Amino acid sequence: MAGEREKTFQFVVVGGGIAGVTCVEQLFTQIPSADVALVTASPHIKAVTNHKQVSRTVEEFDVEERPPSVLEEKFPTLSVIHSAVKSLHAQSHCVETEDGRVFGYGMLCICSGGRPKLLTRGSPHVLGIRDTDSAQEFQKCLSKAKRIVVVGNGGIALELVYKVEGCEVIWAVKDKAIGNTFFDAGAAQFLIPSLEADKPQEAAPCKRPCYTTEEPGGVQTFTADRNVHKHGGSANPGSALGPDWHRGIVLRGAEQVSRRVSVEYQCEVVKIYTPEELLHSAEQTLKPESAGSWPVYIQLTNGKTFGCDIIVSATGVVPNTDPFLPGNSFALAEDGGLQVDDHMMTSEPDIYAAGDVCTACWEPSPLWHQMRLWTQARQMGCYAGRCMAARFLSEPVEMDFCFELFSHLTTFFNYKVVLLGKFNAQGLGSDHQLLLRCTKGQEYVKVVLSGGRMVGAVLIGETDLEETFENLILNQMDLTPYGEELLNPNIDIEDYFD
Ligand code: FAD
Numbered sequence: 001m002a003g004e005r006e007k008t009f010q011f012v013v014v015g016g017g018i019a020g021v022t023c024v025e026q027l028f029t030q031i032p033s034a035d036v037a038l039v040t041a042s043p044h045i046k047a048v049t050n051h052k053q054v055s056r057t058v059e060e061f062d063v064e065e066r067p068p069s070v071l072e073e074k075f076p077t078l079s080v081i082h083s084a085v086k087s088l089h090a091q092s093h094c095v096e097t098e099d100g101r102v103f104g105y106g107m108l109c110i111c112s113g114g115r116p117k118l119l120t121r122g123s124p125h126v127l128g129i130r131d132t133d134s135a136q137e138f139q140k141c142l143s144k145a146k147r148i149v150v151v152g153n154g155g156i157a158l159e160l161v162y163k164v165e166g167c168e169v170i171w172a173v174k175d176k177a178i179g180n181t182f183f184d185a186g187a188a189q190f191l192i193p194s195l196e197a198d199k200p201q202e203a204a205p206c207k208r209p210c211y212t213t214e215e216p217g218g219v220q221t222f223t224a225d226r227n228v229h230k231h232g233g234s235a236n237p238g239s240a241l242g243p244d245w246h247r248g249i250v251l252r253g254a255e256q257v258s259r260r261v262s263v264e265y266q267c268e269v270v271k272i273y274t275p276e277e278l279l280h281s282a283e284q285t286l287k288p289e290s291a292g293s294w295p296v297y298i299q300l301t302n303g304k305t306f307g308c309d310i311i312v313s314a315t316g317v318v319p320n321t322d323p324f325l326p327g328n329s330f331a332l333a334e335d336g337g338l339q340v341d342d343h344m345m346t347s348e349p350d351i352y353a354a355g356d357v358c359t360a361c362w363e364p365s366p367l368w369h370q371m372r373l374w375t376q377a378r379q380m381g382c383y384a385g386r387c388m389a390a391r392f393l394s395e396p397v398e399m400d401f402c403f404e405l406f407s408h409l410t411t412f413f414n415y416k417v418v419l420l421g422k423f424n425a426q427g428l429g430s431d432h433q434l435l436l437r438c439t440k441g442q443e444y445v446k447v448v449l450s451g452g453r454m455v456g457a458v459l460i461g462e463t464d465l466e467e468t469f470e471n472l473i474l475n476q477m478d479l480t481p482y483g484e485e486l487l488n489p490n491i492d493i494e495d496y497f498d
Helices: 018-030 069-074 132-142 155-163 185-195 275-279 374-392 466-475 480-487
Strands: 007-014 036-040 045-053 059-066 078-082 085-089 094-097 102-110 114-116 126-128 147-151 168-172 219-224 259-264 269-273 296-300 305-308 310-313 317-319 338-340 351-353 358-360 407-412 415-421 433-439 443-450 453-460
Touching: 007 018, 007 094, 007 374, 018 036, 018 045, 018 069, 018 374, 036 102, 045 069, 059 374, 059 407, 069 078, 102 374, 126 132, 132 310, 147 155, 147 305, 155 168, 155 185, 155 407, 185 433, 185 443, 185 453, 269 275, 275 296, 296 310, 338 351, 351 374, 374 407, 415 466, 433 480, 443 480, 453 466
Parallel strands: 007 036, 007 102, 036 078, 102 351, 126 310, 147 168, 147 310, 168 259, 338 358
Antiparallel strands: 045 059, 085 094, 094 102, 114 317, 219 259, 269 296, 296 305, 407 415, 415 453, 433 443, 443 453
């Protein structure tokens, strides 16, 4: 049972990440005098800056860490409580913080994010990157490292492998191609040369592109000249972990090489060994020549064992639900997230959730799916704030348009990347057709068609196609008459559909 309440707020938001901060901002936009508490475990809050609406659903922004006082100055009726929530008492509508205080709420929004799935706990040589502190910890360890193993195939792994210099990188991916979370094998083939060569190669666009789904066949090794890749910026310990989290940080190892990346495809981790464990292991086959000389060893399902200085676990996040579950009866999704409905409401009364901690369990638009990204954390936080305010004001609220179409703008390997709709033909089975255009080193354009209608696209490079394709996806025009002309580089497609 919780102790005596210090205060009861109309709204309590837990978490100072993008979702929580956006939710707070939205509450104040609709109810300027709202009585709101933001309870956050981190000393800084994350703020969205330089927000730019690129098209109807595609947006671009930076994320900065700021002192919470910035929010308090902006919203005089906001109380920022610097402590982690220790427990939630959903029935009596209150939260208890680590420092022993109890706060009541009328409505609560849980935006506690996620934490990296770690391969193992307690090893100083196995790191997960989540926030500024962990990024700096990695940077420190890397400066003495000669070889690291990166496990994972999502956005963090992609950027990390590209960014790390002065150190051998072994990259273990469970799929047939790199970047499987975001791309297909064709896009991966387009990006792979960026790990070895650096100057974009000039080549004429080819309508039928160099697309291969062949298995990469075990290991691919690339070595780049140290002078070729220059990454701007010096070490900046204060820099925020935003969509460009790696830009402000120098990720350099102890070696002279610029980059040496070996990709181990289609494998997962069997076991992580200390040098002693490896030496005394009964499985003699595990012992590589260098047994005992590395601080940590990793055995993969492809039968190989590598010694290295650091293992980076970049295999996704687990929703941060632990403090909220005991004593309550939240419906949880398969991925461990708090289930939310089309008003961002959990299964517990008056409790909403947004961002990485939640799992969207409404019937989604055929062109939208959840991915744990900044963009969606912002959109969900904003929509949760709108829903809470609307309920408070007894006003109706409609589903935000951003949930009509999945869109994500980011950069990988220095290329602008726009992903739209079912960009990887997710859930379409064989009922789809792909159109591709690729200019090596310059652009990669993939369109996913279903029943002659565009349902998704991957745009890598400065294609300038995002707005037109977004419109074509949203209006579901029958594109059958246009056939392959749709991607003819000699046709100005924007004029075509004007
Ligand atoms: P978070 O940003 O994790 O915020 C959670 C907040 O809750 C924190 O303030 C935390 O302190 C607080 N909290 C947690 N537990 C409690 C508690 N018990 N009590 C009180 N407060 C608590 N996405 C992209 O779109 N593009 C990218 O390029 C990209 N790069 C990434 C790189 C890295 C290294 C990582 C780790 C993630 C990246 N992501 C990227 C994903 C993105 O960071 C997340 O989707 C986004 O931060 C989720 O926002 P959130 O507000 O839900 O959670």
